[in-house]
Amino acid sequence: MTDKLIIFDTTLRDGEQSPGASMTKEEKLRIARQLEKLGVDVIEAGFAAASPGDADAIHSIAKVIEHSTVCSLARANERDVRAAGEAIKPARKGRIHTFIATSPIHMEKKLRMTPDEVVERAVAAVKLAREYTDDVEFSAEDAVRSEMDFLVRIFDEVIKAGATTLNVPDTVGYSIPVLWGERFKQLIARVPNSGKVIWSTHCHNDLGMASANSLAAVMNGARQVECTINGLGERAGNASLEEVVMAVKTRRDIFSCDTTIDTTQIVPTSKLVSSITGYPVQPNKAIVGANAFAHESGIHQDGVLKHRETYEIMRAEDVGWGANKMVMGKHSGRAAFRARLQELGIVLEGEEAVNAAFARFKDLADKKHDIFDEDLQALVSDEGVAQVSDHYRLVAMGAHSETGSLPVARVVMSIGGKEQQADAQGGGPVDATFKAIEQIVRSGTELLLYSVNNITSGTDAQGEVTVRLSKGGRIVNGQGADTDIVVASAKAYLNALNKLDAGAERAHPQV
Numbered sequence: 001m002t003d004k005l006i007i008f009d010t011t012l013r014d015g016e017q018s019p020g021a022s023m024t025k026e027e028k029l030r031i032a033r034q035l036e037k038l039g040v041d042v043i044e045a046g047f048a049a050a051s052p053g054d055a056d057a058i059h060s061i062a063k064v065i066e067h068s069t070v071c072s073l074a075r076a077n078e079r080d081v082r083a084a085g086e087a088i089k090p091a092r093k094g095r096i097h098t099f100i101a102t103s104p105i106h107m108e109k110k111l112r113m114t115p116d117e118v119v120e121r122a123v124a125a126v127k128l129a130r131e132y133t134d135d136v137e138f139s140a141e142d143a144v145r146s147e148m149d150f151l152v153r154i155f156d157e158v159i160k161a162g163a164t165t166l167n168v169p170d171t172v173g174y175s176i177p178v179l180w181g182e183r184f185k186q187l188i189a190r191v192p193n194s195g196k197v198i199w200s201t202h203c204h205n206d207l208g209m210a211s212a213n214s215l216a217a218v219m220n221g222a223r224q225v226e227c228t229i230n231g232l233g234e235r236a237g238n239a240s241l242e243e244v245v246m247a248v249k250t251r252r253d254i255f256s257c258d259t260t261i262d263t264t265q266i267v268p269t270s271k272l273v274s275s276i277t278g279y280p281v282q283p284n285k286a287i288v289g290a291n292a293f294a295h296e297s298g299i300h301q302d303g304v305l306k307h308r309e310t311y312e313i314m315r316a317e318d319v320g321w322g323a324n325k326m327v328m329g330k331h332s333g334r335a336a337f338r339a340r341l342q343e344l345g346i347v348l349e350g351e352e353a354v355n356a357a358f359a360r361f362k363d364l365a366d367k368k369h370d371i372f373d374e375d376l377q378a379l380v381s382d383e384g385v386a387q388v389s390d391h392y393r394l395v396a397m398g399a400h401s402e403t404g405s406l407p408v409a410r411v412v413m414s415i416g417g418k419e420q421q422a423d424a425q426g427g428g429p430v431d432a433t434f435k436a437i438e439q440i441v442r443s444g445t446e447l448l449l450y451s452v453n454n455i456t457s458g459t460d461a462q463g464e465v466t467v468r469l470s471k472g473g474r475i476v477n478g479q480g481a482d483t484d485i486v487v488a489s490a491k492a493y494l495n496a497l498n499k500l501d502a503g504a505e506r507a508h509p510q511v
């Protein structure tokens with residue numbers, strides 16, 4: 001018999017905690033819709049108590065998602081649990097995920113609570129959460145460094161209080177597969193009534209073993225895996241959804257469970273998350289990396305041509321590679337454009353937004369012959385980017401580079417509606433452009449990262465630029481896309497400045 005393995009995606013919560021990966025409500029909605037299409041069982045949509053904006057985003061997601069369960073994180077206190085309960089109210093299926101730290105180091109140094117107090121708080125939070133929903137998950141934060149006897153005790157108590165899923169997180173990414181599997185085996189054997197709840201694993205990738213640890217837990221009875229698209233997440237990230245799902249699917253011979261994920265949606269989801277968060281996927285990343293199914297080496301190629309299974313354990317089509325054919329071009333009409341957006345799960349509010357997006361599409365089609373799904377996603381992202389705040393806006397720019405002379409750039413931009421202009425030299429056209437912008441704004445920010453990725457292939461492809469800026473401890477990622485990478489760079493830089501201008505600081509709990 002094959003058990004169901006529940007896929008709990010936390011891209012919108014843990015993933016969002018990656019430096020600068022915070023997303024707007026519209027971006028979160030687009031990802032949530034795609035996660036539902038992918039067949040994710042539970043979408044952790046955020047942490048409602050972090051800010052009114054976070055609560056609003058969860059609430060909006062809860063309203064539109066039909067099949068997946070929508071979940072909010074909550075620390076084990078009344079304010080957090082109530083905020084989560086309110087945020088998930090419109091959901092057809094809603095879950096509250098409450099947590100408290102259970103390791104000696106966290107209880108003593110962070111919470112300054114005795115173990116008895118921690119149990120009391122956990123039980124109270126679970127009972128309160130049950131007033132809002134029957135679907136309550138409890139996490140023992142830093143379970144990896146918690147004492148087994150204490151874990152058994154607190155899990156026993158929260159089951160009695162009404163928890164239906166028990167999550168065992170390796171918050172700091174410290175475990176190794178054999179130990180993590182053993183931990184689940186012991187917990188399930190020792191906790192009374194362990195058969196009445198779903199056991200869940202949440203692993204971080206600090207030692208590169210998040211997926212391996214998650215799978216070891218599954219082999220020892222876990223039936224929910226918490227993971228993210230592209231392994232996004234705090235520090236080195238979380239277990240990546242695509243690796244866990246494809247490992248279980250590919251090795252049906254050893255796993256006695258399977259997911260109900262539509263694996264052909266994996267690559268489109270990966271690209272969407274990468275484009276929205278500004279976190280590119282490394283080419284050699286399992287499943288979703290550009291090279292994951294490329295068999296370039298002559299010897300391998302020969303084998304693959306003669307018989308595919310000689311080197312391929314999975315089929316590229318099964319995870320959604322190659323699904324994105326050329327969809328549109330210069331002559332595509334408004335109806336076709338609209339229909340394709342709909343198929344991609346992109347909902348634009350009102351005729352005006354459709355018209356604006358269509359105008360940008362026509363602009364792009366003038367510069368680029370074939371328009372792919374990725375281009376459409378980037379175009380809509382760019383549109384959303386403009387909506388974050390347009391305090392800083394690019395009016396016009398020019399950059400010139402020539403061998404034997406210093407590159408120069410001229411930027412005309414508007415700040416709060418007032419136009420200003422500057423010229424600057426730099427090591428290259430992008431450097432000169434950024435210097436010209438800084439001459440005008442004097443932002444006092446530090447540039448932490450600059451990267452360009454092509455959205456599709458070919459030299460006429462759009463370049464997608466990420467600029468990560470930090471100021472006063474806050475970190476944001478700005479993005480911009482254009483067929484001209486210098487223009488894309490300027491857009492990305494201004495987007496980051498606008499985000500710094502707009503956003504407020506939020507609480508970020510670590511589970």
Ligand SMILES: [Mn+2]
Nearest residue numbers: 014234510511
């Ligand atoms: Mn985490």
